[in-house]
Structure formats: structure tokens, C-alpha cells
Amino acid sequence: MFDAVLARNAGETEFHQAVYEVMSSLEPIAGRDDQYAQWSILKRICEPERQIIFRVPWVTDDGEVQINRGFRVEFNSALGPYKGGLRFHPSVNLSIIKFLGFEQTFKNALTGMPIGGGKGGSDFDPKGRSDAEIMRFCQSFMTELYRHIGEYTDVPAGDIGVGGRELGYLFGQYKRITNRWEAGVLTGKGLSWGGSQVRTEATGYGTVFFAQNMLQERGEDFQGKRVVVSGSGNVATYAVEKVHQLGGRVVAVSDSGGYVVDEDGIDVELLKDVKERRRERLSVYAEERGGAVSHTTRGSIWEVACDVALPCATQNELPEEGAKALVDNGVQLVAEGANMPCTPEAVKIFQDAKVLFAPGKASNAGGVATSALEMQQNASRSSWGFDETEAKLEEIMRSIHATCVETAEEYGAPGDYVQGANLAGYLRVADAMVAQGVI
Structure with missing residues (x-):
């Protein structure tokens, strides 16, 4: 099966690495849970539901036209709308976005929140650029991305190179194009315009x-x-x-x-x-x-x-x-x-x-977990205090840890957090995919 992934995704070394790590953990369920083999879950789980690549033209302060490449990989929506950050960095390519989206699918599953996995970004380098240049880039990026996202479809957030400044410009352009105040379409927003306490931390x-x-x-x-x-x-x-x-x-x-x-x-x-x-x-x-x-x-x-x-x-x-x-x-x-x-x-x-x-899919899941809490607050038009939100985050991380420990023990690998995280995340996604049929 891994050979098929290599052939189908030639040259995507980061994606290969992420898939191999998960596949290497799945031996304990082979033959034990036949429904997963019957429904060919592994074949589908390694193939993104949608891959979007687009041109991002923008103009520097000196009037020079620049072209970057934008990506959004909507990897798996079995558990909920696609959820994952946007990364602006010169190293960004399809392999990196696919590996991040694949990892995000299982990370999000471990949180226990109703969110699927996705990731996006661009090879744009914000380092050394003026605020005006970054604004123009973000507006151009969102002019294409807006048609693919929404609070019930795909909810991006920040990542490397995308902080509060960039999210503000992205959200402003989304609002401008759609003529809607749809707070739940992005997470990591500023506290004064729909963001959540503790999301930064x-x-x-x-x-x-x-x-x-x-x-x-x-x-x-x-x-x-x-x-x-x-x-x-x-x-x-x-x-x-x-x-x-x-x-x-x-x-x-x-x-x-x-x-x-x-x-x-x-x-x-x-x-x-x-x-x-x-x-x-x-x-x-x-x-x-x-x-x-x-x-x-x-x-x-x-x-x-x-x-x-x-x-x-x-x-x-x-x-x-x-x-x-x-x-x-x-x-x-x-x-x-x-x-x-x-x-x-x-x-x-x-x-x-x-x-x-x-592994990161377990230990760094706090960011996306709090993004899901931000989505809850946006949906209910409410806002929680810092201490309340931090307490919810701490409890989610405690739950993820317990899930990893218990799953590793159940499948004969006590103390192995990699095995526990991969198996627990995979099984949650696979169960939902089996329930929803071959789609």
C-alpha cells in the first residue's frame, strides 16, 4: 500500500514521511477489524478529498508585479468541516501542504471536536515586506480562496508566517467579497472581532x-x-x-x-x-x-x-x-x-x-482545539474569559493524553505515544468513513 502512495505522489517526500509514520502504526488492527479492510479505508484516507492550487498576483510598493502560488488541500471531512492553518513561507509546496493536511486529519480527530483536516498556504515570504505589501498579497490570496471556504465547509487559521496581522487582512477581504460577517470562517481572529481568549497561547x-x-x-x-x-x-x-x-x-x-x-x-x-x-x-x-x-x-x-x-x-x-x-x-x-x-x-x-x-499530532493539538472552541463561541455569539478557556484547553490536552495512553495499552504497546496517537486518530476517522459509505 505504501508503494502505491509513493508512485501516486512522486517526489512528495514530506507527505511520504507522514503517511509512512501512520501506516507503520496500523499493524495491530490488521485482521482484528475487518471492516476497515473491507471498505478500503487506507486507500481513501491517503488521498485528499480536494486539492486546490492557484495563482496569487500582487504588486510591491515599487509597482513591480509578483506572482506566488497558493494552496488549499481539503484532506478529510469525515468528522466535520476541513480545519487547518495557512502557512506563508518560501518552502511551501504541495508536498508540505499535503503532509500537514494529513497530519491535521488525525490531530483534529484526537481532540474529540467535530472538525476534519485540511491545510493551505503559499510560497510567499512575508519577511521584510511592508504592511501594505502584505495586505495586498493577503487580499489577492483571499480573492481566490474565499470561494472554497466557509464555516460549514472549510475553516482556515494561522500557521508559520500567518499571524494576527495577516488573518485580519484575510478576514477583511472575505467580508468585502461576500458581504457577510461570517465570523466562523477563520479562527485566530483578534479579540475585538470574533477571536477567542487563549488562541494565541x-x-x-x-x-x-x-x-x-x-x-x-x-x-x-x-x-x-x-x-x-x-x-x-x-x-x-x-x-x-x-x-x-x-x-x-x-x-x-x-x-x-x-x-x-x-x-x-x-x-x-x-x-x-x-x-x-x-x-x-x-x-x-x-x-x-x-x-x-x-x-x-x-x-x-x-x-x-x-x-x-x-x-x-x-x-x-x-x-x-x-x-x-x-x-x-x-x-x-x-x-x-x-x-x-x-x-x-x-x-x-x-x-x-x-x-x-x-508526536505533534497529539502534543501540539492545543492550537486547533482552541480554534474549535473559537468556532463554538462564534456560532453561539458568545465569548468566554481567559481562565475558562484555558481550563477547557487543559482538559482537552488531558483527554488526548489519556486517549493515547489507553489506546497504546489496548493494542499492546504500553507507553508508546506514537502508536497510541496514530491508532486512536486513525480509528476515529475510519469509523466515521465506514458509517458514511464509499464517498
């Missing part, structure tokens, strides 16, 4: 909540733990914040220009100021923090000794060499805050070394 907070549950399985918690978090964007920043709230100490974060080591613990407010508000590099954080803080462009953040590692930047950022360095330095737990940040070789090293390892 949700992916980072959720990753740490999941890791906390993993530690508690061993009778431990974050108190006194030394932590390394890769990245310094939204997910990483709020993972740092929550680790500190739970008594841990994050000593290193990174960006594409290197990483900083701050033995006193990363100053979250300074990090937010440098990265979110001023959009500067981490070298500026090191300069302004002063003291014994070091910034380096050499080596890898994974060479920094820690008890807990949270890769929160991008796919395949933690390779085999990084995993070996972490294990050699005594890491106890790795939880993915990004989508598929660990290579297969790295995952095997962690598992062979008996390091607790959580």
Missing part, C-alpha cells in the same frame, strides 16, 4: 500541558526541570511562558539566525518584544538581555543539555545527530510543538533510549 500552552501529563505518568512534573525550546515564534514563546509558570526553566530558544542560551531562564517579555512586536533577530535579545547570555550561529540548539526538549520550529528540524546529542546529555522527555519536527531517525533514537516521546 494555545499551541505552546497545549504542548506543555501534554508534556506535564507525560511527566505525571512517572510521578514527576516541570518543577526544577531544565528545558530547551527550539524556535522563537508564537508556539515557542508561549511554551516558554507556560513552562516557567509550571516551575521549569527554559534556558535556550532559537531562530533561523542561531540560538541563545540564557542560564537564568529566558525572559519571556523581552522575547515577545524582540520577536513579536519588533520582529528582530535573537541576537538583539542577547544584546539587550546582557549578562551571561550567549548567542551563537554555530552548532545546534540540541547540543544544549536539558531534561525536556520541545521542538517548536518547523518540520524535520531535529535530525539524528540532534537526537543523539540530547540523549547523551540526559534528556528525559521530548514533545513536539511543531508539525513533524523530528526526523524518523531521531524518533527511533528517542524510543530506543526509552526517552518519553510525544
